[in-house]
Amino acid sequence: MADMKEPLIPAIGEVVDIRMDTPDIKTFRVVTPDGKKAFDHRPGQCAMLSVPGVGEGMFSITSSPTNTEYMEFSIKKCGCVTEWLHSMEVGQQITIRGPYGNPFPVDDEFAGKNMLFIAGGVGLAPLRSVINYCRHYRDRYGRIDIVYGSRSKDDLLDYQEIINEWAVDEDVHVHLTIDREQEGWDGHVGFVPNYVKELGFDTENRIAVLCGPPIMIKFTLAGLCELGFEKTQMYTTLELRMKCGIGKCGRCNVGSKYVCKDGPVFRFDQLDELPDEY
Amino acid sequence: MRKITLDRLDEFFAAVAGKLKLYIPVDTAGGAQFQQWRAGAKMSDALNTTRSAKDFFFPQTENLMEFKTEGKKIEIIDVRRENEDFAIFGVRACDVRSFDVLDRAFLSEPADTYYQNRREHGVIFSLACSKPAETCFCGTFGIDPANPKGDIVCYKTDDAIYMEAKTEKGANLMDSVSDIVAEDEGGDGESAVNAQKEIISERMKKLPLASLSTDKFGGDKTAKFFDDPAWKSLSESCLGCGTCTFVCPTCQCYDIKDFNAGNGIKRFRCWDSCMYSEFTKMSAGQPRLTQLERFRQRFMHKLVYYPANNDGMFSCVGCGRCLSKCPIQMNIVKVMKNLGEGGENNG
Amino acid sequence: MQEITRDTLISRAKELLASGEVDRVYGWKRGEFCYDVTPALFTDAESLEKDFEWGDFCGANLSKYLVEETRKSEGKILVFMKPCDTYSFNQLLTEHRFDREKVYVIGTPCAGMLDPKRIRDHAESFTSVVSDENGVTVSTLFDGDVKLDRSEVMPDRCLNCKSKKHVAYDELFGEDGGTIASGRFDEVEKIEKMTPDERFEFWRGELSRCIRCNACRDVCPACTCEKCVFDNPNSGVENKAAENSFEEQMFHIIRAFHVAGRCTDCGECSRVCPQQIPLHLLNRKFIKDIDGFYGEYQAGAEVGSRAPLVDYTTEDIEPSDAVKGGDENA
Amino acid sequence: MSISKEPYRPLIVAFCCNWCSYAGADLAGNNRLAYPADVKIIRVPCSCRVNPTFILRAFQRGADGVILCGCHPGDCHYTSGNYYTRRRMALLFSMLDYLGIERERTRVEWVSAAEGAKFAATMNDFCETVASLGENKRLEDLRCKK
Incomplete structure (x- = not known):
């Protein structure tokens, strides 16, 4: 029996680099003890990280699948497991299992489309894997727009990477905004939903991918519908309490769908079929 | 034979x-x-x-696995x-x-x-x-x-x-x-x-319940029953204890917890109940705030969600344990009879 | 049986609703059989007429619901209470869980409720029960009618009823009874007389059946903490695991301890236990000790009385002597 | 298996109230009064800070005996702390005995700051009684066993 692969038994992962991105978000680079990537994943999938004795948590893998050396997780400090993770030092071992959840349909619905990524706060983490995947296979996609907003300038996640790599890419347009005026910031000021309406994107051959706090999703969704977007053109990734990650412990269901197995990526028309319990 | x-x-x-x-x-x-x-x-x-x-x-x-940790190293047993x-x-x-x-x-x-x-x-x-x-x-x-x-x-x-x-x-x-x-x-x-x-x-x-039927239930009835007004009167006196889920032969939900036993950390799995207030609580909030939502989740799972994922098979076997063991005598039979009857009739 | 009947209660409830004195009634609602009666809220005369039920199986103690229910609206709630319920009602008032003016209490007489589990020992697959002065006739599906004596099918809490006195009411149906010297501590004394090994085996056998469903805590009118320690993950006792004997012992000792001196001995915990563990014997042990060590005390007898565990005298018994006096053949 | 199997030594947890018994323990130490090293002292602000869950948790984690030391009734730094302890522990010990757990495993002792000798004597005596009872088998958590 011990030879059969048990989905709940994790592998050991080692944190080799910790980057303090914002006051409450750190990005952890995890590899196996012998330095390799723990497992392959698709863009948008998640992994269960756990600290023995503290608990387990589901986090989206923020590094792109095309990166084969390591996996990265951007984690905001907001609970017991995340608190413990934030107190870690480099070299600390944790346990990791996955990949879980369905990926973004990067090869079918997204292929050949103009991509519009809209993120708020730590919501950029799940989208970063898709963005870097699309930049890696740049020719498969049309124009890429990234609208990303946060509370303040130092709350912008992966700010260096956005400025030095994304913004300079060909046909990739980055629109950053922060909630309130801040000195040393000459970019746009305002909430993401209003900024999206201001920019006004045409719906022709375009897919929108949203991720952020529920309030931002609600208003951005309304804004995009005003611009004429269809629900079938818009995707998001949900975040509910996930315990087993394999659709058995009965905890993360919205209606008959399990977020950890049938999600976390949902198209908005699929979400409309589900009862509003998320 | x-x-x-x-x-x-x-x-x-x-x-x-x-x-x-x-x-x-x-x-x-x-x-x-x-x-x-x-x-x-x-x-x-x-x-x-x-x-x-x-x-x-x-x-x-049930013990799933054990961990031994010293310093930064972990060993999974x-x-x-x-x-x-x-x-x-x-x-x-x-x-x-x-x-x-x-x-x-x-x-x-x-x-x-x-x-x-x-x-x-x-x-x-x-x-x-x-x-x-x-x-x-x-x-x-x-x-x-x-x-x-x-x-x-x-x-x-x-x-x-x-x-x-x-x-x-x-x-x-x-x-x-x-x-x-x-x-x-x-x-x-x-x-x-x-x-x-x-x-x-x-x-x-x-048997008095011989005529009970499941025709109005099934995998595609989420929208029909989710906002049914009868849930309020059905769940109003539910205590939120776990009796119905723990005597039920088909309840499958479990929780995974760590127990630090001093000589190592044991990760074990134990039964959990959707009726408990902590079931879906997370640091970002609680999607099922009141007992009505938890009560609804239990019976929607048995009569709608499980059939939707398992080609029509219901997650109840009619054994009657919840009928005799519920502290306030609320159970799946009353739910089946009252749902979809135009809420007010809570007889 | 009670000359006060269901219709007396309904007509009085309808009057109070119509007069606007109360805006909702907490009573019981009929179910599939005669015994599966659910506590329910009634707001209008029509649903009262159709569903309101009152009889031998309305044993649920409704005082705990008032803690939540009084928060939901400004109006008064009419609630029907048996004598033992009124003690829990007073205990909750002593602890300021709701204000007295928001509840209109009608005391109903009680000749002892019936216990479906005990009926099922005598008559399988029963559907209806008719009780009158000379006993109880149970009609079953396959074995015809079974005649039983009332004391054979009453739960222990009613057989050892401690008081027919309503200690709180705005209105009383029937006349008030008095406290009764019942043998409610006999069972406790029987266990105390066992040797330690026998006691340990008895309780290990009983508590090992516990399935940690928390029904005893959730139904107990003395257990009304907003956030129970057993629901708090970092308290260390939250453990849902029925892992081994220690978990059950810990849960039941702490549960009983938290209500020590506040438990009115209403017997709800044993009524709802799906595994029929005699949990009231733990609470009664505390009551017996408190009476023995610190003088007769009945929780809920009068509002505002100081519970034994938040009180002291300078000459209390020393813990080491408390146990020696426990039983003779120590 | 180690050749010289050491003799069984009980594990005792002692909750000592900060103002009297902890000072008594200190005094015992200053006067070089010996008491077994198996006693693990936990300092609490007052003996009534000890909640029955602490005592059960101590047994769960492997203690074979739990002793609760406080000021003599009347000299409590908080005037009535030990009176509540007295009532609370009387009920708890009676319940533990009712459940069949050996009554000698739990004890309450009033030790003032000046009674270093009494502290040492009490600890020695308690250790012997618990050792004679042997390992705690009735209030143990198998998962915490070595």
């Missing part, structure tokens, strides 16, 4: 217990419970046990052991069906090896009911108490028990004890068993 007379039942149990661990229902102060057979243990003739046989395959608490063979005698038709419900949950991809290993090592002696209780409604879910599934099907008449192996596992076990349980040459076995089947189907029709 093999036969063993009731007076030689202990010999039969002793023979089976010689081959593998045998559990039989025994009367205790808390109603019938499954206990390991020991010489002299008297089998209870209660209709059903308080705790269902689910416990043998999906135990209330896989504590899984090959289970010994065991047999459970006297499982009723409803509990046998509950194993199918649990199988779909636990053995679907990716299979749960803890559950799977126990399932492989378990032999089920199912026992047809002769005297159903007023709380039984297995007929509503298409279960025939006269023809239960299971590895070996048994029929108990006044003087003997007739057994028929239905699966290969069952046949092997019966062969290994065939010296005690002789083949029934006299042929009166067939007639006795059929007579008993007659009695049961007659009695099933007389």
Whole structure:
């Protein structure tokens, strides 16, 4: 029996680099003890990280699948497991299992489309894997727009990477905004939903991918519908309490769908079929 | 069809217990419970046990793995052991069906090896009911108490028990004890068993809940029932305890927790209840804030969500345990009768 | 049986609703059989007429619901209470869980409720029960009618009823009874007389059946903490695991301890236990000790009385002597 | 298996109130009064800070005996702390005995700051009684066993 692969038994992962991105978000680079990537994943999938004795948590893998050396997780400090993770030092071992959840349909619905990524706060983490995947296979996609907003300038996640790599890419347009005026910031000021309406994107051959706090999703969704977007053109990734990650412990269901197995990526028309319990 | 007379039942149990661990229902102060057979243990003739046989395959608490941590290093110890063979005698038709419900949950991809290993090592002696209780409604879910599934099907008449192996596992076990349980040459076995089947189907029709039907429920009824006004009156006096979920043979939800035992950290799995307030609580909030949402989740899962994911099979087997054990006597039968009746009629 | 009948209660409830004195009624609602009666809220005369139920199986103690229900609206709630419920009602008032003016209490007489589990020991698959002065007739599906004596089917809390006195009511149906010297501590004394090994085996056998469903805590009118320690993950006792004997012992000792001196001995915990563990014997042990060590005390007898565990005298018994006096053959 | 199997030594947890018994323990130490090293002292602000869950948790984690030391009734730094302890522990010990757990495993002792000798004597005596009882088998958590 011990030879059969048990989905709940994790592998050991080692944190080799910790980057303090914002006051409450750190990005952890995890590899196996012998330095390799723990497992392959698709863009948008998640992994269960756990600290023995503290608990387990589901986090989206923020590094792109095309990166084969390591996996990265951007984690905001907001609970017991995340608190413990934030107190870690480099070299600390944790346990990791996955990949879980369905990926973004990067090869079918997204292929050949103009991509519009809209993120708020730590919501950029799940989208970063898709963005870097699309930049890696740049020719498969049309124009890429990234609208990303946060509370303040130092709350912008992966700010260096956005400025030095994304913004300079060909046909990739980055629109950053922060909630309130801040000195040393000459970019746009305002909430993401209003900024999206201001920019006004045409719906022709375009897919929108949203991720952020529920309030931002609600208003951005309304804004995009005003611009004429269809629900079938818009995707998001949900975040509910996930315990087993394999659709058995009965905890993360919205209606008959399990977020950890049938999600976390949902198209908005699929979400409309589900009862509003998320 | 093999036969063993009731007076030689202990010999039969002793023979089976010689081959593998045998559990039989025994009367205790808390109603019938499954206990390991020991010489002299008297089998209870209660209709059903308080705790269902689910416990043998999906135990209330189970160690998944252990961790040893020193400094920054972690060592994972896989504590899984090959289970010994065991047999459970006297499982009723409803509990046998509950194993199918649990199988779909636990053995679907990716299979749960803890559950799977126990399932492989378990032999089920199912026992047809002769005297159903007023709380039984297995007929509503298409279960025939006269023809239960299971590895070996048994029929108990006044003087003997007739057994028929239905699966290969069952046949092997019966062969290994065939010296005690002789083949029934006299042929009166067939007639006795059929007579008993007659009695049961007659009695099933007389049950008060015989007319309960599941027609209005099913996998596609989420929108129809989710905002039904009847949920308010149905759930208003629910205490939020876990009794209905812990006596239910088909409830599959579990929690994974770590216990720091001082000499290492044990990660164990234990039953959890959607009725508990902490079930879906997370650092970012709680999607099911009041008892109404939790109450709704339980019955929507049994009657709508589970069928949606398992091609129409309901996650209830009509055993009636929640009818007799709920502290405030609220249960799935009242929910089925009141949902979709235009809320106000909460009679 | 009670000359006060269901219709007396309904008509009085309808009057109070119509007069606007109360805006909702907490009573019981009929179910499939005679015994599966659910506590329910009624707001209008029509649903009262159709569903309101009152009889031998309305044993649920409704005082705990008032803690939540009084928060939901400004109006008064009409609630019907048996004598033992009123003690829990007073205990909750002592602890300021709701204000007295928001509840209109009608005391109903009680000749002892019936226990479906005990009926089922005598008559399987029963559907209806009719009780009159000379006993109880149970009609079953397959075994015809079974005549039983009332004391055979009453729960222990009613057999050892401690008081027929309503200690709180705005209105009383029937006349008030008095406290009764019942043998409610006999069972406790029987256990105390066992040797330690026998006691340990008895309780290990009983508590090992516990399935940690929390029904005893959730139904107990003395257990009304907003956030129970057993629901708090970092308290260390939250453990849902029925892992081994220690978990059950810990849960039941702490549960009983938290209500020590506040438990009115209403017997709800044993009524709802799905495994029929005699939990009232733990609470009664505390009551017996408190009476023995610190003088007779009945929780809920009068509002505002100081519970024994938040009080002291300078000459209390020393813990080491408390146990020696426990039983003779120590 | 180690050749010289050491003799069984009980594990005792002592809750000592900060103002009296902890000072008593200190005094015992200053006067070089010996008491077994198996006693693990936990300092609490007052003896009534000790909640029955602490005592049960101590047994769960492997303690074989739990002793609760506080000021003599009347000299409590918080005037009535030990009175509540007295009532609370009387009920708890009676319940533990009712459940069949050996009554000698739990004890309450009033030790003032000046009674170093009494502290040492009490600890020695308690250790012997618990050692004679042997390992705690009735209030143990199998998962915490080595």
